Amino acid sequence: MSPEISNQSLLFLIVFVLVPLWLSYYYQLGLKRDIIWSSIRGALQLFLIGYALNFLFDLPAIQGIPLMLSVMITVASFHAKKKGEGIPRMLSTIVIGLILIEGSVLSLWLLADMIEFTPSQVIPMSGMVIGNSMVAMGLAIERMRSEFKENEGRILAALSLGAKPSQSSKIILQQTLQSSLIPNVDQLKTIGLVQLPGMMTGLILGGVNPVTAIKYQLVISLSIFSAVSISAIYITLMTYKYFYNDRMQLKRMESE
Amino acid sequence: MYSFHNVHKGILQNINVTIEKGEKVIIFGPSGSGKSTLLHLFNRLQDPDEGKIHFKDNPIQSYHIPDLRNQAGLVMQAPHLFPGTVLDNIKYGPSLRGDWREQDGEELLAYVQLPTEYLSRDVNHLSGGEQQRVSLARTLANKPEVLLLDEPTSALDQHTIEEIEDVLEELIHEHQLTMIMVTHNLKQAKRLGDKGIFLSEGEILESGLILDLLETPTTTSLQSFLA
Ligand SMILES: Nc1ncnc2c1ncn2[C@@H]1O[C@H](COP(=O)(O)OP(=O)(O)OP(=O)(O)O)[C@@H](O)[C@H]1O
Ligand SMILES: [Mg+2]
Secondary structure (H helix, E strand, O other): OOOOOOHHHHHOOHHHHHHHHHHHHHOOOOOHHHHHHHHHHHHHHHHHHHHHHHHHHHOOHHHHHHHHHHHHHHHHHHHHHHHHOOOOOHHHHHHHHHHHHHHHHHHHHHHOOOOOOOHHHHHHHHHHHHHHHHHHHHHHHHHHHHHHHHOHHHHHHHHHOOOOHHHHOHHHHHHHHHHHHHHHHHHHHHOOOOOOOHHHHHHHHOOOOHHHHHHHHHHHHHHHHHHHHHHHHHHHHHHHHHHEOOOOOEOOOOOO | OEEEEEEEEOOEEEEEEEEOOOOEEEEEOOOOOOHHHHHHHHOOOOOOOEEEEEEOOEEHHHOOHHHHHHHEEEEOOOOOOOOOEHHHHHOHHHHHOOOOOOOHHHHHHHHOOOOHHHHHOEHHHOOHHHHHHHHHHHHHOOOOOEEEEEOOOOOOOHHHHHHHHHHHHHHHHHHOOEEEEEOOOHHHHHHHOOEEEEEEOOEEEEEEEHHHHHHOOOOHHHHHHHO
16 A cells, blocks of 8 residues: 555545435435535545644644644634534533543543654644544533423422432433443443444554554553543533522423 | 412413412413412412512411422422432432431332332432332421422322322311312312312412312313313
8 A cells, every 4th residue: 555645646536526416316315415515525624624734743842732732722612612502611611621631641642651642643633632522512511401300200200209400310310421432331341343443544554563553553542532531521510500499499491 | 377468470360369378279271370379379380460468367478488399399380309329219308307307218118109229319310100109208308387289199090099088088088188189180189179260371260169160160261171
């Protein structure tokens, strides 16, 4: 395999776009515009990020890393916030959570000498931690909302027996956390057997020895696992109280 | 024990009620008339939009909410059991305050006519009537002074209903409890109640001694409800 894909070769990717386009046409899925637009947009985004990364990697670490981490945390926070509509101080709660999580993971990596403080190592690794934490927070909020709705009667029963919101919410916290963590547990169990993880694949394609690639993959997989767990617990504990008023009553939930 | 002054909440309009300690009050009326809503005001599962409620001569807001809800024990219209065993459910309230005693389990189940073996049953494997009884036992476990019962025997057979009524009367008599019960069963209302409140579309149309209400209704609404 050549170390780099030439631009001419890249043009043949059109074939991969034509297949779904043809399917959409043949089965009248009405997705023509979406397919073309998302392919072009995806390609542009990636190239732009590529150039931005080139630029960042050339900056001194002390400027490039904070700059890119701030951008990533900001974008991730606004994205996760969408799931928490109606919950007060959602954005700041998510921002603080992501900063704490990314901060501790990064400190551990650096202290244990797993990676170096250079943009080319810190930024891609952190991106994965932040991205996965963002998804985990969004899922946990969504799940909590539906658990509150589904278990309204039980929560009222618990409150009426004298439970405080912190106690009555236990009924659903367990469910919420379980469903946020199970996909990750499952993923870890089959890691490498079903699908080679993206980062490892990348390193191997880039010519790195598979065993070295696995070491990096282990670092990132376990970091993500722990970041995702903490994200789900953090966001759940920070937001469950907004489902109650200050009189220990369940707030009426606006039905969607 | 309770007094309501011009209370409004949702469908409920201008509710004025006084309930003395030890009274057994029946709330009845058509479906959707606001009976459950009214019951939820007694333990602050909901609060009025307007008006004042006093509990034992003090504004109801002056009580610590978990304590109030302990003292005024509600059995909801649907059982809403927690996942787990029957024991997990009936010890829930007392455990919150760390005063659950294992030996209480047997007695609580006896109150609701269930055998002791049921303590270890998974609540998913109970019949509707059994769930309703566990829900009643779960509230009794808190040893409330006021019983707020929302159709607590609607899913039971006549024999079990009467057994449980006997137990309730005994508990009420022994511990001088106050009972406020919603029921669609007018025979039960007659057997258990001293006073009655007839609700229709959120308004109290008649109240007084239950026997008077049921035997000599004065409003046409109550007459046609009973007919
Ligand atoms: N959570 C709620 N949100 C909005 N409206 C409600 C809610 N709960 C009850 N209502 C409305 O308030 C009215 C009174 O309801 P409530 O449950 O108190 O009636 P009920 O007399 O207990 O009826 P039933 O005999 O069927 O149990 C109904 O019109 C109902 O639709
Ligand atoms: Mg009702």
